[in-house]
Amino acid sequence: MRAAAGLLGLLLAGPALAQNAPPEAPGRISVVGRASREVAPDFATVEIAVESRGATPAAALDRTSSAARKVADLAGEFGIRGADLATAALSLRPASKTVRDPGGEMRDVPDGYQATNAVSVRVRDLARLGALMRRLIDGGADRIGGVSFGLSDPRQTENAVRADAVRDARRQAEALAEAAGTRLGRLDNLVSPPRDGAAAPMHARSFAAKASGGGIAVPIEPGPITVEAAVEATYQVAP
Numbered sequence: 001m002r003a004a005a006g007l008l009g010l011l012l013a014g015p016a017l018a019q020n021a022p023p024e025a026p027g028r029i030s031v032v033g034r035a036s037r038e039v040a041p042d043f044a045t046v047e048i049a050v051e052s053r054g055a056t057p058a059a060a061l062d063r064t065s066s067a068a069r070k071v072a073d074l075a076g077e078f079g080i081r082g083a084d085l086a087t088a089a090l091s092l093r094p095a096s097k098t099v100r101d102p103g104g105e106m107r108d109v110p111d112g113y114q115a116t117n118a119v120s121v122r123v124r125d126l127a128r129l130g131a132l133m134r135r136l137i138d139g140g141a142d143r144i145g146g147v148s149f150g151l152s153d154p155r156q157t158e159n160a161v162r163a164d165a166v167r168d169a170r171r172q173a174e175a176l177a178e179a180a181g182t183r184l185g186r187l188d189n190l191v192s193p194p195r196d197g198a199a200a201p202m203h204a205r206s207f208a209a210k211a212s213g214g215g216i217a218v219p220i221e222p223g224p225i226t227v228e229a230a231v232e233a234t235y236q237v238a239p
Contacts, residue, residue: 007038011066022112023038023179027182027236027237028188028234028235028236028237029173029176029177029184029234029235029237030232030233030234030235031169031172031173031176031204031232031233031235032169032194032230032231032232032233033165033166033167033168033169033170033171033172033230033231033232033233034165034168034228034229034230035050035161035162035164035167035168035228035229035230036068036161036226036227036228036229037157037160037161037164037213037226037227038222038224038225038226038227039151039157039225039227040222040224040225041126041149041150041151041222041224041225042123042124042126042151042152043122043123043124043126043149043150043151043152044123044126044129044147044148044150044220045120045121045122045123045147045148045149045150045151046123046129046132046133046144046145046146046147047118047119047121047144047145047146048071048116048118048119048121048123048136048141048143048144048145049089049116049117049118049119049141049142049143049144049145050064050067050068050071050116050119050140050141050142050143051064051114051115051116051142051143052064052067052114052115053095053111053112053113053114053115054112054113054115055112055113055194056112056113057092057113057115059112059113059206060092060112060113060114060115061092061113061115063115063139064115064116064117065115065117067117067140068087068117068119070139070140071119071121071140071141072085072119074135074139075119075121075132075136077135078123078125078128078131078132078135080121080122080123080132080223082153083122084121084122084123084124085119085120085121085122086119086120087117087118087119087120088118088119088120088145089116089117089118090115090116090117090118091115091116092112092113092114092115092116092127093099093113093114094110094113094114095110095111095112095113095114096108096109096110096111096210097118103155103216118143119144121136124152125223129147129211129218129220129222130218130219130220132203133218133220134218137218147220149222149223149225150225151196154227157227158227160227161227161228161229162192162231164229165192165230165231166190166231166233169231169232169233170233173233173235177235177237180237182237182238183237184235184237184238185235185236185237185238185239186235186236187233187234188234188235188236189232189233189234190231190232190233190234191231191232192229192231192232192235193229193230193231194230194232195232
């Protein structure tokens with residue numbers, strides 16, 4: 001009699017235990033959405049350097065400072081002032097030259113000092129960039145460190161590309177859900193950039209040809225800037 005009562009108790013408890021069991025976790029689909037857009041740059045940055053030598057550190061530095069001021073004045077003729085003109089680097093070091101000893105051996109001997117002053121110039125009127133570079137070279141600039149292009153306010157473009165990446169992630173997840181014979185549920189998690197590393201936000205292509213003689217403007221071809229974005233999205237699978 002006691003055995004039958006115990007069996008009946010187990011049968012009655014079974015459904016209650018099943019009702020209290022935790023629900024099965026829903027399936028999930030995780031994807032990485034990507035997007036990119038090409039936009040035209042609206043400014044260029046050029047690094048112009050001047051170098052001078054002198055018998056003393058002060059003499060070398062004074063000559064370079066005078067040349068750097070001339071570069072700044074020439075940039076001012078193109079309307080470039082204030083925050084668009086900045087010192088990029090300044091250096092002063094002992095200089096040397098190679099001489100031949102009476103015995104025929106070559107050796108380096110001190111030869112005064114060399115000073116370098118590099119000026120970063122931001123050009124917003126890209127149509128005048130080549131003419132400016134030619135003017136700076138004629139005005140005493142010794143070196144062009146490089147030309148880079150950018151966007152004054154990239155946030156609007158970056159936000160639009162991120163939205164495109166989110167839509168790309170949704171399309172991927174829907175395609176996977178359809179292929180698996182199920183339906184896509186609600187968005188569970190969204191991370192930008194993906195946790196395994198960020199996509200490069202901007203790539204700028206630029207080309208600066210070496211200046212030729214005769215006062216010809218330096219040919220410059222500002223290529224498009226590619227703005228990229230990536231997001232990691234996790235969706236639940238609909239029951």
